[in-house]
Amino acid sequence: MTDLRRLLADERPPTTISPQRLVTLALDRHDERRTASRRRVGRSIAAVAAAAAVLAILTPGHDVPSYVVGRVTTGMVTCGRVPHSSGPKAAALTATLTAPDRAPAGATIQAAVTLATTSEQPITVSTGLAEVMVVKDGYVVGRYPQNGGRAGIGAGATVSAGLTGTIAAGFTQLDGCPRGIADLTHPTGSRPRLEPGRYGLVGVLTDPGRDGSADETVIVSQPASITVS
Amino acid sequence: MARRDSRDRLGFEEFVAGSSDALQRAAWLLTGDVHLAQDLVQTVLADAWQRWARLGAPGNDAEAYVRRAIYTTYVTWWRRRSFSERPTDLGAEQVGTSQPDAASQVADRVTLAAALRDLSPQQRTVIVLRFSGDCTIEQTARILRMSTSAATTHQARGLARLRASGLLTGEEVPR
Numbered sequence: 001m002t003d004l005r006r007l008l009a010d011e012r013p014p015t016t017i018s019p020q021r022l023v024t025l026a027l028d029r030h031d032e033r034r035t036a037s038r039r040r041v042g043r044s045i046a047a048v049a050a051a052a053a054v055l056a057i058l059t060p061g062h063d064v065p066s067y068v069v070g071r072v073t074t075g076m077v078t079c080g081r082v083p084h085s086s087g088p089k090a091a092a093l094t095a096t097l098t099a100p101d102r103a104p105a106g107a108t109i110q111a112a113v114t115l116a117t118t119s120e121q122p123i124t125v126s127t128g129l130a131e132v133m134v135v136k137d138g139y140v141v142g143r144y145p146q147n148g149g150r151a152g153i154g155a156g157a158t159v160s161a162g163l164t165g166t167i168a169a170g171f172t173q174l175d176g177c178p179r180g181i182a183d184l185t186h187p188t189g190s191r192p193r194l195e196p197g198r199y200g201l202v203g204v205l206t207d208p209g210r211d212g213s214a215d216e217t218v219i220v221s222q223p224a225s226i227t228v229s
Numbered sequence: 230m231a232r233r234d235s236r237d238r239l240g241f242e243e244f245v246a247g248s249s250d251a252l253q254r255a256a257w258l259l260t261g262d263v264h265l266a267q268d269l270v271q272t273v274l275a276d277a278w279q280r281w282a283r284l285g286a287p288g289n290d291a292e293a294y295v296r297r298a299i300y301t302t303y304v305t306w307w308r309r310r311s312f313s314e315r316p317t318d319l320g321a322e323q324v325g326t327s328q329p330d331a332a333s334q335v336a337d338r339v340t341l342a343a344a345l346r347d348l349s350p351q352q353r354t355v356i357v358l359r360f361s362g363d364c365t366i367e368q369t370a371r372i373l374r375m376s377t378s379a380a381t382t383h384q385a386r387g388l389a390r391l392r393a394s395g396l397l398t399g400e401e402v403p404r
Contacts, residue, residue, distance in 0.1 A: 015263055019242070
């Protein structure tokens with residue numbers, strides 16, 4: 001009788017790798033994976049931001065439209081009042097935006113929003129990229145809603161007393177608000193340049209909650225100062 | 230930190246030195262393809278290195294973990310269909326030169342390699358786990374995430390095909 005166990009026990013691969021070589025190859029593969037994983041995270045953030053930008057342009061009636069609602073005393077085009085924090089989690093959370101304090105008009109700046117709480121209970125926030133807005137005199141004078149806000153990136157953080165959480169960084173271009181509704185007939189290229197001067201930057205995070213808008217939390221950071229040259 | 234890394238590395242090297250033959254053999258039996266088997270072993274060892282601080286601790290059976298990882302990773306690969314089954318280039322010349330044993334044993338090995346290649350991945354994995362990995366049918370089903378009856382069916386069909394190939398001349402009696 002031919003014993004299958006014996007046959008399998010006798011079976012050997014035609015070639016094998018030496019243990020030393022195997023260790024080297026395994027460690028190399030481990031390092032490659034770690035590097036690739038870091039690259040993937042970077043690419044994912046960029047891809048989500050790009051997809052959100054395309055959606056914002058192509059979707060009529062986008063829920064955060066950019067449109068002209070008034071002019072501040074300087075005559076600048078604005079796109080709304082500066083939003084304020086609201087929703088069930090807003091009272092327990094404070095947001096701080098970190099960004100460069102000086103940049104030329106038209107430049108793209110990166111910002112990070114850090115959340116903190118005094119609550120003893122941990123608070124979990126689920127949001128997209130932070131939307132970074134340029135503000136002046138209580139008005140928003142520059143924003144790219146497609147760069148943040150509700151993008152479904154699934155970023156999130158759990159914060160508790162003494163433990164802060166940094167939400168995915170947001171970015172914006174230092175341009176003015178678009179002249180007209182930002183859609184296909186008024187592409188975002190119709191924005192005026194920001195005039196040199198001092199502005200504020202705020203980061204806005206939107207946690208959609210579980211029940212849609214009824215449960216939505218909006219967290220707005222205190223303005224950080226920036227000088228546009 | 231550097232000292233700990235070097236100690237970990239030493240332990241990992243010792244582990245690979247002691248188990249590389251068995252691991253490569255298990256991967257070869259599963260895949261029937263030299264390159265795929267080597268790829269599988271490297272993938273699993275890379276994972277093991279990532280967990281080595283815990284895996285290499287005294288009292289942990291690293292080889293059992295890695296061997297099981299070879300089976301589960303292979304199952305994941307076939308489920309994802311990220312690779313296609315390729316005929317091996319196991320020619321008579323390679324077999325003959327690698328193990329110049331008795332002619333019948335060489336013939337058996339050629340037949341076994343060919344017969345295993347003819348099985349579906351599921352059948353082959355069940356057969357290898359049962360007859361080489363010494364797993365019970367319940368353990369096999371758990372590793373492959375299938376019902377016990379499905380594992381039994383794959384085993385029965387696999388054995389039937391091996392018998393049909395003329396490789397098995399008697400009744401295999403699995404536990």
